[in-house]
Amino acid sequence: MTKPHLTVNIDKAKQYIFDANAFTHFSFYPQEYLNSTSVGLLKKNNWRNNRYVEKPAINLDELVHEGMSKKQAELCLYLLENRKLFCCATAFGDDRVWEERAISKWRSNDFIDRYYGLAQFVFEGPMHQKDKLKKLVDDLREMQEKHIPEQSRGYDFKKSIDDLSTLVSEVPGIDQVKEHFSENQKLLKIINRLEVGANSYNPRWMNSSKKLNRIIHALVKAIDNDLDVDTLLKDKNSELSKAIDMKRITGFFVDSKEKPTHSRTIAMTSFPQM
Known part of the structure; x- marks a missing residue:
């Protein structure tokens, strides 16, 4: 079909x-x-x-x-x-x-x-x-x-x-997105980390900009539709989860696909409420 x-x-x-x-x-x-x-x-x-x-x-x-x-x-x-x-x-x-x-x-x-x-x-x-x-x-x-x-x-x-x-x-620019989610420490840590990578020439940060763009785009749509980001992060098929789980570097010498990305690890971490 x-x-x-x-x-x-x-x-x-x-x-x-x-x-x-x-x-x-x-x-x-x-x-x-x-x-x-x-x-x-x-x-x-x-x-x-x-x-x-x-x-x-x-x-x-x-x-x-x-x-x-x-x-x-x-x-x-x-x-x-x-x-x-x-x-x-x-x-x-x-x-x-x-x-x-x-x-x-x-x-x-x-x-x-x-x-x-x-x-x-x-x-x-x-x-x-x-x-x-x-x-x-x-x-x-x-x-x-x-x-x-x-x-x-x-x-x-x-x-x-x-x-x-x-x-x-x-x-909405990236600063407005960060301000909107200012109480979500997990998201801020993910975004701030990828921002560092997006401005770096170090090969270990390869594709940081691409991943950051996907995450911000998904967050803007979450704001548009008044969606709960924690729920989106739990849904592995959501656009936000797919952006979080995006492997920046792939190849023979890279960790297996089963291992969660650093961004996913941060997303699963419990932070004290602000």
Whole structure:
């Protein structure tokens, strides 16, 4: 029996956002216009096969049900709703809105790169890295102010960037997550330990950042849905437990899979109540 597809709406969103013809001239030869990250995302999402995909009718609950956090889903919907706005801003010919400035460091392809930068956070994460998200928004705002009229061709460019800025400001960063769980010493110890590893070049801390991202993502979703983390930690099939149990290093010389991870050991430890 065929296994049901559990991310059909997320896949539809990807197809529309990574449409080969979404940004006309940039889409024909993206490697000549866009940065390596944008080109990599386009290739990874089979952009050539997404030609002329219609905008899907997707709502927040459907994206959350398929695994996104609420803010992740809201940003995804923003990219769906505003793709034509980004396309209009950088179009060529009579439809062109972008105004070149000789002394500016920005070019219209930078505007599209920031669009795909946001898409990377939506589909690959980590959403909690607010500084990087905010930098993308700040770049877009600077480009809009220097090169794009506030309103043109039926689009309110300034309001759209303002809406994006508000959305990103509400994304919980890692400090907000830690504050929310400030009384859970086990979680704080796990997070703080992995933060050390994420900022280390020592091979023993390999994949700390990846594991930390998975844990934070699961905790954000727990906050979204008002879930009890202790219950999630007891459920080996929960997203949080799977993140806690993730083996950072695998191979012949590594401890057997049956041995609990250091994070799981911490999670099973009894701490005095604060």
